Structure formats: C-alpha cells, structure tokens
Amino acid sequence: MTLGFGVVGTGAIGREHINRITNKLAGGKIVAVTDVNQESAKQTVDQFGLDAVIYPNDKVLIADENVDVVLVTSWGPAHEATVVAAVEAGKYVFCEKPLATTAEGCMRIVEAEMKHGKKLVQVGFMRRYDSGYVQLKQAIEEGFIGEPLIIHAAHRNPTVDPRYTTDMAVVDTLIHEIDVLHWLVNDDYKTVQVVFPKKTKNALEHLRDPQLFIIETKGGIVINVEVFVNCKYGYDIQCEVVGEEGIVKLPEPASISFRKEATLGTKILTDWKYRFMDAYDVEIQDFMDAIVKKGEPQGPDSWDGYIAAVTADACVKAQQTGEKEAITLQERPAFYRETTVCETV
Amino acid sequence: MTLGFGVVGTGAIGREHINRITNKLAGGKIVAVTDVNQESAKQTVDQFGLDAVIYPNDKVLIADENVDVVLVTSWGPAHEATVVAAVEAGKYVFCEKPLATTAEGCMRIVEAEMKHGKKLVQVGFMRRYDSGYVQLKQAIEEGFIGEPLIIHAAHRNPTVDPRYTTDMAVVDTLIHEIDVLHWLVNDDYKTVQVVFPKKTKNALEHLRDPQLFIIETKGGIVINVEVFVNCKYGYDIQCEVVGEEGIVKLPEPASISFRKEATLGTKILTDWKYRFMDAYDVEIQDFMDAIVKKGEPQGPDSWDGYIAAVTADACVKAQQTGEKEAITLQERPAFYRETTVCETV
Amino acid sequence: MTLGFGVVGTGAIGREHINRITNKLAGGKIVAVTDVNQESAKQTVDQFGLDAVIYPNDKVLIADENVDVVLVTSWGPAHEATVVAAVEAGKYVFCEKPLATTAEGCMRIVEAEMKHGKKLVQVGFMRRYDSGYVQLKQAIEEGFIGEPLIIHAAHRNPTVDPRYTTDMAVVDTLIHEIDVLHWLVNDDYKTVQVVFPKKTKNALEHLRDPQLFIIETKGGIVINVEVFVNCKYGYDIQCEVVGEEGIVKLPEPASISFRKEATLGTKILTDWKYRFMDAYDVEIQDFMDAIVKKGEPQGPDSWDGYIAAVTADACVKAQQTGEKEAITLQERPAFYRETTVCETV
Amino acid sequence: MTLGFGVVGTGAIGREHINRITNKLAGGKIVAVTDVNQESAKQTVDQFGLDAVIYPNDKVLIADENVDVVLVTSWGPAHEATVVAAVEAGKYVFCEKPLATTAEGCMRIVEAEMKHGKKLVQVGFMRRYDSGYVQLKQAIEEGFIGEPLIIHAAHRNPTVDPRYTTDMAVVDTLIHEIDVLHWLVNDDYKTVQVVFPKKTKNALEHLRDPQLFIIETKGGIVINVEVFVNCKYGYDIQCEVVGEEGIVKLPEPASISFRKEATLGTKILTDWKYRFMDAYDVEIQDFMDAIVKKGEPQGPDSWDGYIAAVTADACVKAQQTGEKEAITLQERPAFYRETTVCETV
Ligand SMILES: [Mg+2]
Ligand SMILES: [Mg+2]
Numbered sequence A, B, C, D: 001m002t003l004g005f006g007v008v009g010t011g012a013i014g015r016e017h018i019n020r021i022t023n024k025l026a027g028g029k030i031v032a033v034t035d036v037n038q039e040s041a042k043q044t045v046d047q048f049g050l051d052a053v054i055y056p057n058d059k060v061l062i063a064d065e066n067v068d069v070v071l072v073t074s075w076g077p078a079h080e081a082t083v084v085a086a087v088e089a090g091k092y093v094f095c096e097k098p099l100a101t102t103a104e105g106c107m108r109i110v111e112a113e114m115k116h117g118k119k120l121v122q123v124g125f126m127r128r129y130d131s132g133y134v135q136l137k138q139a140i141e142e143g144f145i146g147e148p149l150i151i152h153a154a155h156r157n158p159t160v161d162p163r164y165t166t167d168m169a170v171v172d173t174l175i176h177e178i179d180v181l182h183w184l185v186n187d188d189y190k191t192v193q194v195v196f197p198k199k200t201k202n203a204l205e206h207l208r209d210p211q212l213f214i215i216e217t218k219g220g221i222v223i224n225v226e227v228f229v230n231c232k233y234g235y236d237i238q239c240e241v242v243g244e245e246g247i248v249k250l251p252e253p254a255s256i257s258f259r260k261e262a263t264l265g266t267k268i269l270t271d272w273k274y275r276f277m278d279a280y281d282v283e284i285q286d287f288m289d290a291i292v293k294k295g296e297p298q299g300p301d302s303w304d305g306y307i308a309a310v311t312a313d314a315c316v317k318a319q320q321t322g323e324k325e326a327i328t329l330q331e332r333p334a335f336y337r338e339t340t341v342c343e344t345v
C-alpha cells in the first residue's frame, strides 16, 4: 500500500519533505500539491518530476480521493484551518510546527479530532525520532537512572537572522525542548521562570541573548534550558538528565576526531539542518508505517501541539514579567494518553 | 522509475535487503526471488507480502524482463556463476561479499563486465557508506592531514562461532578492512606479514586469536590491523590514519553517555548487525540512485572484488608462512579507475 | 629559610597538612602543636616524629618566637579567636574554612589585618590551586571565550553523613563554589535564588537534596549550581563557563579509559579526598613560597573569607524564603584588591 | 633525616633536579656540586642560593661524607665511571638515562652493585611514576583485563633538532617505552623488528621518520610502537594494552575542553617538558622516601638500565637489517627481582 500525500505549502521545508518521501523513504507518493504561490507549486512538481495534481487551494486538495495524507508545510498562521478541514474530511495530517499559532486554535483541532473519533494528526516535532533522545528515553523508562530529578539542557545557534526577536527564542527555538522534554520524562509542565544573563555583544540591540528558562514539572522535575542563539561557535544541542541513581546525556553527533595543530578535537556542526537530518527521515517513515500498520500515527499528536502552545505562551509571559508563571493545561482527555518509547519507536 | 529486483538467495542477509528495499528505501521493488531451498523463497514472499515471482533457479530469474537488478545473496561459492550470467544478460548486480571465492573467479567477472562494456556490478562492502569512513576519506582527500603514512586499525568481535577457523580471520573479518582501507587512501597493497601474539584463553583450541596484520601499500603506507574475534567486551571497529600534518580517527558510534556506579561511560555494541546498519541502507539507496541517475553503480566494483580476493589469498598465505608475502595484482584496467569520495557519496 | 609552623588543631585535616609540610613539600617545618585534646596533640607529634613543642593552647603557641605561621585546623567556631590573636601578634595564618562562622567575625579579622598593615592570612580554599580551575581562569583572562555570561556548575557527592542538614549544602558544600567562582570571573555576587527539585529517595527525611542555586553577579553573569549530595554514582565536580565567543569546561580527572563488558568508560572518584589532593599540595607550597618571596600570601585572603560568609548567609536565607535574596557586601577596601591568575599561580 | 645530594653535572636536567629537591620536595638538600665546566657549577650554586661545596670532579665529591646520594646528570658517556665510583664508595645514586652507553658498561655497574651487596642505584626513567602508567599497571596486576596480549603505543614529537638521527629514535625516544613497557607487563623482551613507513616530508633528508617497532616478549605479548618525531601536531604519548578480558588505555593529560569556532576540543601539549612534570617530582620524592624508609631505592634499577641498553642495541640493529632481531639478555640475578606496582608506588 502506498500512501498518497497532498502537500499544502511548497516552501523550503515542504520541498525537503517531498524529496524525502519521493527519493529516500518507502511507502509514500506525492499525488497533489498546492501553494498560495501557484508558481512555487508548479516549480516543485517540475523539480522533483512529480506525477501530482496542482490544486488552487487546500480545500480542493483535501477533497481529492487520492490524497490519504495532508502534509501541512504552509505559513504557520494558515496551519489551523487546513488541519481542521483535513481532519473533518477524515484525512491523515502531518503538520509542521506550530500546529496552530494559539492554544485555542490547537484546542479546536483537538476537538475536531476527538469528534472524528480517531487520531489523524502528527505534529512535526522530529527530535523524538533522534537516536540520542530515543536512547535517553529508553534509559529513563528502563529505570537506569531511577527517577529523573533535574534536566540541564542547552539550545545554541551560531547566529540568527536580524529579524529574530526575544520571543522567538521561545516560539522558534525553545519550542523543540518544550516538546521533547515532557515526552522524555512523561510529565507535564507546571511553572516557568526566565532569567536573563548579561547580554552577548554579538546579539543585536533588540534581542535578549542568552536566556535561561527554569521550568518545573508537576512531578517536581526542574528543567534548566539555556537558549543562546548567537553563541558563535556552532549549532549545539545539549541534554543531560540527572536521576536518583545516575545521569544520562545526549551524545555529541558522531564525527571523526583529529589531532592537529596542538588540538585534539571534533567538528561541531554549524548548520542546524544537519543535526536532525536522520530524525526527519525516521519521523516521516514512522508516520507512514504507523498509519499502515496501526491505523493511526504514533508520534507527537494534537495534544502535544496544544501543550507546546500553552507552554510557549507562559514562557513568553515569563520573559516579560520576570516572574514565575503558571503553565495551565486543561485536563488531558483519555483520547490522548501518553505513549511510551516502546510504542513509539 | 522503480528498479525491479530479483533476489538470488533468501537467507538472513537476503531477507534483510528485501526488507530494506521494500520497507525503508525509495525506488526499488522485489519482483522475483529464488533460492536453492524453494520453501525459503516462498516463506520470504509471504513474510514481506511481496508481489514477486518465485523462480526455480537463478537462470530463469535473470531472464525475467522485469528484473533490472540481480541481488546476489546466496552461498558464497554460488556467487560467481550467478554474477557472470547476470552480467552476460546485461542486468545490474548487487553481490554480497565475496564476489567470487577465488581471484580467478573474480577475474572472470571482470572480463565478462568489460566485455559487456559498462559497469554493472557492485559488491556489498558497506563500510564505504559508513558516515565515519566517509568523513575520514573526505578529510584525507582535502589534505587535512597531509599524506597518509600509517593506519592503525582494529576489528574486534566479542566471540565467534566454534566453526570459525584461523583463515576466517582473513576471509570473513579482515576482508572488510581489506576493502575499505585501500579505498580510504586510494592506494594498492604490496605486501603483508602476520604476527601472532599470545593466544587468548577465550579462543578455542584450533583458532589463533588475536592476530596482527602488517600491510604495506605501493605508496609506502604501513597498515596495522589487529583482528581479535574473542575480545569479549564488544564489537569494536577502530581506524586511525596518521598523516604528515595530523591524525584523523573514526568516531565511536553515537551513544548516550552515563554517570553511574563510579563510571563515566558509554555502551559499546556487542552485535555487529547494529554497527553498520545505517551504512547498509545508504549503500543500497546509493546503488539504486546511481543506476537511475548515472546509468552505472558507483560503489565497490568487480575490480574491488578482485583486489579483495587477491589480498585475502596473500593474507592467508602469510598466516601460514610467517613471512612477508607479496600481494600481486594485475594491472588495473582503465575501465576500473579509482573513484573518489566526492563522486561516490 | 624554613618557615616554622604552629598547628592549632590536630584532627584529620590538621594531620594531613602536617604530613604534607613534613614529608612532601619544601620550606616548612612543624615546630609547635596544640589541641583542646592534648592527647591528640601528643599522638600527632609521635605519629609524624615531629620535633615540635606541645602547647596547652593557641595563645602560648602563637607567642612562641619559632612560630612564623599559625596553621588553624581547629573546630570552625574556634577559628576567629585564633586568627585574630595570630594577626595581632604579626604571625602569618593559614586558616581552613570557615575563616569565621559569621560575616561579622570575618570582618573583625579583616579589621585586625588592616590594622596590622600587611596581609597575613590565607583561607584554605584549595580549588584555586586545582590545575583545571587555573586553566579555566587563564583562558578567561586571555579572552579565549570573550566575556563570560553563564556558568553551569555541579557539586555532587555519592552520599553524606546522616547529620548533614539542608543548610550544610551551603556552608559545607556550595561554599567551595562560592569561593572559586567569583575568583574565576573576577566579579562580585549580587543575588541568589534556590529551587528545590523533586527530592531523591536516597536522601534522609530531613534533607532537601538536590538543590539548585541561581546566583547573579554584579556584572550580570548567571551562575547555576546543582548541589546533589546523594547522587550515588560518585564525587563529581563540574564547571562550564559560557562566554561570548565560546565555552570552556573543567576536565574530568585524568584516569585510564577502559573497554570492558560492553562499556567504554573511565572511573569516577567516589572519595572527595582524591579530587583535590594535588591542589592541597600546591596550595600550601604556594602559601610558603609567597611568604618567603613576596612577604605575604597570594591566595584567598580574609576578604574572600568575608565574601564566603556573607554569600553563604544569603544562600541559607534563600533556601528558607524561596525568594531571590540580595548578597550585600561592604565595599572592598583597596587593601584587598582582586589578584589575577598570573599573580597567583 | 635530610639526605645530602652531591650533583655531578649542572646542565639543564641537573638544575631542574636541584630546583626540585631544593624548592618543591621534602627530605633532600644539595650539599655539593661539580661539573666539568666549573663556571656552570658556580652559577648553579648562585642561582639557587645553595649552601653547597663546589668540587673539581666527581671523585672528591663522592668522597665528601655529607654526600649521601650522588645525582648523576652529566654527559651520557661519563655516567658509568661516576656511578661505579659512587657505588664502590657505598653512596646512593640517582642516574639520569642512560645508566651507561653500552650493555657492558651497565653490566659493570650491576656487578659493582652486587659486590656491594645492596641496591644503591636508581635510573631516571620517570614514566613509571606517571599517574597514567601507574593506573595501567595497577589495572593489569589486579587482573582487570586478564592476561595482556598486545600493546599499541605511540611516541610522537612535533619536531626534532636537525642533529637528530635515525638511531636516536631508539636511544633518545623509544628508550622510554623500552623501560616502561616491560615494567608494565612484568615480562622480558625477546625480538624486535622495524618497519619504515613512507617518510614524512617534514623530516630532514638523513632521518627515517616515522618508524614502527614490533617487539615480542618472552611471554608472547606483541608490542607495536610508532615513533614519529616530526608529527607536527604535538607531543603525544599513547599506550593501550589489549588483554583477554578488556582494554586499558593511558588518559590524555587533563586539560580544559572548549567549544569554539566549530570545534569541540582540548589542547595537546607541544613541549615534552610538561608531559611528565609531575612524574619527575614523584620520582625523586619516592627515591628519597625509599632510601629513608626502606634503605634502598625502589624504582628502576641497574638491571633495568642493562635491559634498556641491550634492547636499544637490538632495536638499532633491527633498523639496519630490516630483519627480526633477537634481544638477548643475561639471566636476571635474584638480586634484581621484578618489583610490583604495590611496592613501587
Ligand atoms: Mg519538525
Ligand atoms: Mg556487505
């Protein structure tokens, strides 16, 4: 069985997924595309030699019976409407982050999906498919470090676009930690506080950088995340979980070591694209396999999208107030129970 | 375009490739299978739900016009005949090692292929597709360490089957270093000497273990390879290249680090299957992509199979004589020029 | 010239310093000892074969004209009186932490020393003499990482005595970070906040463990210190300084690596005594050398003892209130200017 | 008790030991010096403010009754005569390598010492006091890796003096591995073979560099040592011991790690002086302590000096012949039994 994908949004990330599905993974085929810029849609079809219908908008694309899955890679503010429409049509959805730009929007998707009665939606939080995070989760679930107590994490970029603003440290950067860390420890967030260290001279006037987020979970785990988007030296993702019996830590990406010019070293990535490249492949393959084998996706779901939205709102508020802010989630419906690593990967 | 694969040999490695092509990679489809054990062929078709014809032997399978590629995963002694027949029929071939069990057999394949006039055959030396080796080769070709002078390598298994004999340290184990190291430094082997250290108590009576191979290339590089197949602690592949300006070394496989019970550590693999799992995927995807895009495979070719056979013969002789033995290759035909990493990966 | 040491307090740490001065370092000699337990003093003289007078108390020991240096290794609450008396007698002092048990006590020593007109006192904060911290400070002072912005630190013990209480995480454990970190970045502390993660089941009822201290400096550096005294796996000191241009981090203590039983690892120390053993030697040798060559000790001074006391008070208060507490130091007298690593080591 | 040292030879290494004994260690005092260059002897006394007699030659220095220990740091060819004279006078001797420039010379010292009836002589092979090698030896003796089977070692210098010749790779460089490795595994050498890889362009015309030494012990251990004295990147000492149950390896020297400019690294030393600086201190302190406490030195002895001389001769011969050469030692007298790590350190 080959899954027919209809792609909504043929920008950079859209084309990467199209390439992945077409040329690297098994079981999927792009059968339809659309973009608010129709020229982009056409170019994409040409670029990849697709045998796909070009539609004028998402509505008609969703209605195509050859479309089993709607791949939402449009502009963030457009996600909600497309996802809701697809769900109402009973189509599977792979939606790049954010699921919706507001918690309310996410909740409307949650409600549509529950009304439909089956999970259809997966959100593009790829870190859950990174081998390092998977190993961390397995170690934690096997009790290797006992109960987790503290997480030390860092998300560092060498530099950012001049338009990057202080709140984007939450919605574009921290958002990945927001998703992956609650999954990692199978817990919900309770509060967040932001501390601003001395600002690096390498950040533009309008940007607070670095920032430290101190997040507490309902279970009492304290999570420190350093976000530093002008760290200069590289793209670097760190995550260390301190437990009652020991500590586990993400590996550095595998890279040859060298001895040269009085240095014993390895290269650090500078481009974020390479850090989770394998994870993107695994993510989409798993999404397709789960649909075929289990009838519904097993990855980050609409409720995870809602958690991300609520948590991001609280983090931005905490940036502004300097106070400890509550992260107030509605009660998790039974429909969206937490899955464990063994089911997911 | 989807490549039709005809599989000759449905044992363990055959089924792994079938799974890979069917469920993980893009562009290939199993259209035919055969095995000397017809029951195994049938079980395989069932196991993977293949839409494939079951043939009584390789000859008729090769003749099927839907078969674009013959995947040779039968018993080693059967390889040569299947590969020659496939080449004569103008079919592409992916042949697991060995290409043939003798240098003469390899040479017959070489001649068949040259007669056909186009490269059709790739041998299953997957290490060239391992990210670590690729990084090593890129570093060397970019001149990062200047001219390579020495290679220190090790190939260690935790334990081996009781039937594993001293010469199998060459033909089953060292064979991977034999292939990957000449490719790594783009040089040909000249001599080999074997030194036997004190034998481990963990090896059976009939087996010399560990063994040290000292190989010199025509260019003067000295390669030390430790083969130790009862090392107990894990499956461990080491490769360090010492050059005029510095040293580069394979990374350890990426694995979470831990702090527990007075140890700071990472896990070492114990099962060889996991060490090059990604490399197998990349290998087959590259094989398919190269056929589609370039009209011929770009990986290890028949000449590499011949090099492996000649070198293995000399290594076994050196085990027996204790002397430095010559590795005497025929002149490389222009048809089989060395490819560089940039073309290969 | 040989410095005559009079030792006040012949418990464990006193005897270690006596051994060091007598059997490992150059330039010092134990000439007098005293202890509230006179029997302990006598045993010590016997144990090390000392040619030393046993005095009934610190006052008469200080008065001995052969005593150039008073080594204060008595019970903490006794330190202040001995140090003040020694300073008033114009004797050099090496005082184990704490300099005094209160900020006011430290300030009385500061005033006595300033009145005397020359620096006489060094406090036993040995980490400044650890090779790793010295390398960190040199790197920072050379501008290798630009301006420091954040410090991530951890102080972990495998377990603690049942009498260890929550505030001892400050006065016995964090106290070393308190001293070494302001020295490292040449800055003063401004505020501290304490966050209590979920408590480990391995801590006794009365103890909050682990604890996180978030300290801000006047210059805006944010320091995270995890104190975890029942971490079980080992004695582990971590310190990473994030700067504008890069990061530097303490090395793990040099230890052979091993490959065994599917683990690539190194041992982690479990006994704190071994972690800074070399630093203790360097500390005392430097103290003696500085007196002989420069006329006054160059290590942590009375003002550093005062900083430690004030900071510790604020940290304990922050443990109790859960609020961000001010660390309010009096203005640093010119008499106690910060020294740099180049002068110290 | 303070040991009186008479120093024969006040060049660079002599002055370093004088400084060490005078200013860093406990229990020794320089009471006499001599040098063929009397001016150098006088300058040394002045430089360190020594209270020491300047003698015209080694004979009269040895005769001084205040001289308990003769420290031999003169020119290599002069060592033998001084050591024999000192031994005949019943004085302790610390002699820098070589003990004598020929195996016969070493044997004459051995005989003089046996005639005297007590071990008096220690040879300056400091690596046995390096913390890393001590840990390796402890691990081996505790059976941590089972029986040792193979040693992989490397001795690399960034560059050498233009006068450095091919045989100096043995007598000045490999000599340290020659001493430390037989001690490490408590075994004797049997044969040696030399393989010359392609020469680095960074070596002068007259020098073969790098070189590989393959040494077999009587017990069957195979030792590979790479000597590469123009490796450019740093001074780097590697030693890995492969045993039946696992592997142990020297640690890299402890150095802060950094993340900067896309590199995760640590510094490699470039000056050999810093690599074993601590070992030199431990070596001399242990030498003094052993004399005082045990009546005779416990470090590398005259027999070890003899082993080094015989082995070096065979290695140089193997460089010239390209053949496997025998290392033929006389039978070890009971007087010189091997000591274990527990007795030594
Ligand atoms: Mg994503
Ligand atoms: Mg293969």
Ligand SMILES: [Mg+2]
Binding pocket: C096, C097, C124, C125, C126
């Ligand atoms: Mg101290």
Ligand SMILES: [Mg+2]
Binding pocket: D096, D097, D124, D125, D126
């Ligand atoms: Mg020496």
